[in-house]
Amino acid sequence: QKEVEQNSGPLSVPEGAIASLNCTYSDRGSQSFFWYRQYSGKSPELIMSIYSNGDKEDGRFTAQLNKASQYVSLLIRDSQPSDSATYLCAVKGTGGFKTIFGAGTRLFVKA
Amino acid sequence: GAGVSQSPRYKVAKRGQDVALRCDPISGHVSLFWYQQALGQGPEFLTYFQNEAQLDKSGLPSDRFFAERPEGSVSTLKIQRTQQEDSAVYLCASSPEGTGYGYTFGSGTRLTVV
Numbered sequence: 001q002k003e004v005e006q007n008s009g010p011l012s013v014p015e016g017a018i019a020s021l022n023c024t025y026s027d028r029g030s031q032s033f034f035w036y037r038q039y040s041g042k043s044p045e046l047i048m049s050i051y052s053n054g055d056k057e058d059g060r061f062t063a064q065l066n067k068a069s070q071y072v073s074l075l076i077r078d079s080q081p082s083d084s085a086t087y088l089c090a091v092k093g094t095g096g097f098k099t100i101f102g103a104g105t106r107l108f109v110k111a
Numbered sequence: 112g113a114g115v116s117q118s119p120r121y122k123v124a125k126r127g128q129d130v131a132l133r134c135d136p137i138s139g140h141v142s143l144f145w146y147q148q149a150l151g152q153g154p155e156f157l158t159y160f161q162n163e164a165q166l167d168k169s170g171l172p173s174d175r176f177f178a179e180r181p182e183g184s185v186s187t188l189k190i191q192r193t194q195q196e197d198s199a200v201y202l203c204a205s206s207p208e209g210t211g212y213g214y215t216f217g218s219g220t221r222l223t224v225v
Contacts, residue, residue: 004153032211043202044154046213088153097167097210098144101153 003027004091006102014110019076021105023089026070032092033065035074038104039085048074079109113137115217117203123223124193132188132220134203142210145178145188146202148219154202159210160186193224 006023013019021035032051036044048063050056050072056063062075072091076083086104093100116135124130136143141162146154147170156170162183171178175194180186190197200221204214 034213043216043219044214046215049213051211090153092211096169097159097161098156098170099210099214100156101146103151103153 002102003093003100004089004102006087006089006105008103009106010108011105012108012110013079015079015081017079017109019079019083019107019109021074021076021087021089021107023072023074023091023102024070025072025089025091025093025100027091027093027095028067028070029094030067030070030091031094032099033063033072034090034092034099035061035063035072036088036090036101037085038088044088044101076107079107081109081111083107084109115203115205115215117201117217117220119220120218121221121223123225126194126224127192128224129189129191130193130222132190132201132203132222134186134188134217136184136186136203136205137207137215138184140205140207140215142206142208142212143180143186144204144206144214145186146204147172148200148202150199157188157201161209190222193222195224198222198224 035048050063089102143160145157159167160180
């Protein structure tokens with residue numbers, strides 16, 4: 001079992017729709033959770049961080065955390081073609097200093 | 112500087128050659144990380160520095176990989192006797208405090224070993 005798992009996609013949604021990206025993690029004691037966006041050929045960019053159960057909203061983005069289910073999600077409302085990218089889920093676990101990244105979900109937003 | 116700066120942006124090395132990759136983090140950032148990203152994969156942890164102290168090097172794949180941050184700012188990742196499997200993008204990231212916070216990544220160094 002991978003430590004951080006994501007559906008590789010691609011996930012394709014029409015412009016203006018809600019895109020839902022999901023992630024599960026194996027380290028039950030994890031406390032810090034992140035979503036990064038990575039455009040093709042570019043480096044990851046932090047878009048959301050969440051530390052407690054529930055929802056956290058920032059503009060069109062909402063991160064959701066359920067520690068009991070070991071599940072993190074990212075919702076993108078009013079999806080735009082410029083949102084087309086790979087979204088990386090990342091988790092800071094209890095072992096050591098590292099943040100562990102999933103393999104990413106590719107999102108395509110069709111105009 | 113305003114962001115994390117990495118150089119060179121691209122590096123082509125012949126198999127067996129030594130390479131050195133440089134990272135200049137955001138000024139004042141205590142934490143510095145190196146990650147390796149293969150095509151189509153997420154970044155994989157290599158090593159972590161808190162100021163000048165290398166506190167975790169568990170992700171370095173072999174003893175051919177060596178990293179340093181002697182004055183707690185600029186860091187260098189050195190790969191000796193490069194092999195084809197070392198071909199990847201090497202990402203440097205920094206954060207202002209501890210390890211439980213999000214990172215700012217540099218633009219990466221794409222290493223191709225031929």
